[in-house]
Amino acid sequence: MALENELGIPDEAIDLRFIRSGGPGGQNVNKVATAAQLRCDLKLWPALPERVRVRLRTLAGRRLTSDDVIVLSAQRFRTQEHNKRDALERLGEMIAQARIEPRIRKATKPTRASKERRLEGKQKRSDVKKGRKVSHDW
Template identity: 55%
Template sequence: MLQISPRLAIPDSELVERFVRSAGPGGQNVNKVATAVELRFDIAGSPSLPEPLRARLLLRRDRRLTGEGVLVISAQRFRTQERNREDARERLAAFIAAGLEVPKPRVATRPSRASKERRLGAKRERGTIKRGRTGRDWD
């Protein structure tokens, strides 16, 4: 089980882990051992996610999210398979936990009369300064 919050956990059966060879430096070890982890989690088809959370996660514009609603996390920061596996699970938990917070709805506001007047006064002053720069012969 991957524990996200006290009331939300994802069973291991919904996570698909694939171990691949890691890219980058590492000597002979990098060519022999599959230490990188590719973790896949089907957000769109997961029965353990509540519907509002699922909708919020799918609406996020994240390049790790496929068109079918599958989140793909690749972890190859560490040299051991186990540590990369933990890293991928931590990043998945952080992604889902970020979707738990319901965004506060934006309340439309209008500028006050005084703020409009201040803005227009500043524009007028600036225009006067600029107007004073032209028409002079500096020779």
């Protein structure tokens, strides 16, 4: 499997099975196992940095089993080859996303000028609303 090697995943960490696809498709769907189920076992991938592993678990969400295995199902296409490629590409995108280091937010306080601008805007709005009031001099 060439694409796994491009991603840097060891072959033993990837398990690819073909299952019957659901949905419309008539006789082809009932007879041929075209949907791809890709399982990536994170325990069998020791070279994966821990920080990437943690983000990958978060990104996987429901697709992560309690055994630390990411399960992706691909059944958009009518052929095994297309679905296999689709599952591998989706896993690659997930890994690429996990490798991106998130920016750490630095807490800042609003400047004095920005506070003044905000209060000025509120006062202008208040004046506009006051101008709409109907005064009755009975």
